[in-house]
Amino acid sequence: MKTRDLMLIAAAVAALVATPALAAGGGGGGGGGAPSASSSGVDPAKRYAQGLEQLKASNFKQAEKAFGDVLRAAPKDPSTNFMMSLSQIGQQDFESARKYLRNTVKYDANHIQARGWLGAIEAKLGDPAKAAEQKTALEAAKATCAMTCPEAKAIDTSLARIDMYVANPANPLQLSGDLVHFASAKDGDAAYLQAFGLINEGHYEDALWSLKDAALALGPHPDVLTYQGFANRKLHNYDVAVSYYSAALKLAPDHRGANEYLGEYYVETGQMAKARQQLVKLDGICKFGCEEAEELRRWIAGGHS
Numbered sequence: 037m038k039t040r041d042l043m044l045i046a047a048a049v050a051a052l053v054a055t056p057a058l059a060a061g062g063g064g065g066g067g068g069g070a071p072s073a074s075s076s077g078v079d080p081a082k083r084y085a086q087g088l089e090q091l092k093a094s095n096f097k098q099a100e101k102a103f104g105d106v107l108r109a110a111p112k113d114p115s116t117n118f119m120m121s122l123s124q125i126g127q128q129d130f131e132s133a134r135k136y137l138r139n140t141v142k143y144d145a146n147h148i149q150a151r152g153w154l155g156a157i158e159a160k161l162g163d164p165a166k167a168a169e170q171k172t173a174l175e176a177a178k179a180t181c182a183m184t185c186p187e188a189k190a191i192d193t194s195l196a197r198i199d200m201y202v203a204n205p206a207n208p209l210q211l212s213g214d215l216v217h218f219a220s221a222k223d224g225d226a227a228y229l230q231a232f233g234l235i236n237e238g239h240y241e242d243a244l245w246s247l248k249d250a251a252l253a254l255g256p257h258p259d260v261l262t263y264q265g266f267a268n269r270k271l272h273n274y275d276v277a278v279s280y281y282s283a284a285l286k287l288a289p290d291h292r293g294a295n296e297y298l299g300e301y302y303v304e305t306g307q308m309a310k311a312r313q314q315l316v317k318l319d320g321i322c323k324f325g326c327e328e329a330e331e332l333r334r335w336i337a338g339g340h341s
Contacts, residue, residue, distance in 0.1 A: 106256065159198065171199075228246070
């Protein structure tokens with residue numbers, strides 16, 4: 037990783053330590069502030085946090101309302117779709133839960149918990165073939181996952197859940213108390229910081245696990261999305277990286293980090309006209325100049341490594 041990236045990461049970590057929780061608007065990512073409110077005036081990260089609190093308190097209807105507001109701003113966010121599905125399970129509305137779980141795995145094929153719940157609900161609703169599809173996906177994930185990988189336990193739990201409801205669809209289906217144990221701003225910030233350390237060491241795949249935990253706890257936050265894009269780009273997962281940059285910029289169009297990194301992606305893939313457009317945009321955002329614009333200018337000039 038180049039020196040400038042390490043400096044940006046160190047600055048972001050310092051900002052997180054010195055400021056309120058990322059979910060409350062602090063944090064790095066080159067964003068320069070909290071995520072933008074949606075067109076309806078809703079702050080998606082704040083509303084997501086409110087939804088989690090309602091979910092933990094078993095106020096499932098209020099949780100549904102909160103996550104619905106978030107989904108209007110970020111309809112493809114897998115964490116919000118997953119949390120919305122839990123609010124539906126809490127209300128015993130399995131048809132709606134299935135819809136949101138299908139969305140979750142559509143937007144994040146590696147969402148282990150969602151696959152486990154989806155398989156169980158497919159079985160409960162009388163579609164064992166669809167349940168088997170989720171089991172097959174989980175077994176494939178297990179085959180590529182060593183016992184020490186972060187998702188090993190979750191995979192086994194999810195497989196057991198599917199088997200239970202395939203064997204007896206009439207079993208009651210309720211939320212367990214530990215489902216959202218990670219989903220707090222404090223733990224989300226800790227996962228975000230851990231991801232920076234892993235990125236610093238060049239462990240991009242491991243960083244993505246931590247960023248996924250941060251996203252589950254914090255919801256669609258542009259700083260988290262930006263670094264999910266960054267890590268994927270370093271792994272040459274370009275299409276995935278662009279999807280994360282686009283999601284970040286939908287929430288915060290003036291996010292400096294996301295704009296810079298999208299421009300760098302264009303340089304890496306030979307789309308120089310688009311890279312220059314990103315630079316024009318950054319120059320407009322940074323009226324008095326900023327490091328993100330200067331770095332992208334260096335990339336366009338051919339000085340990147």
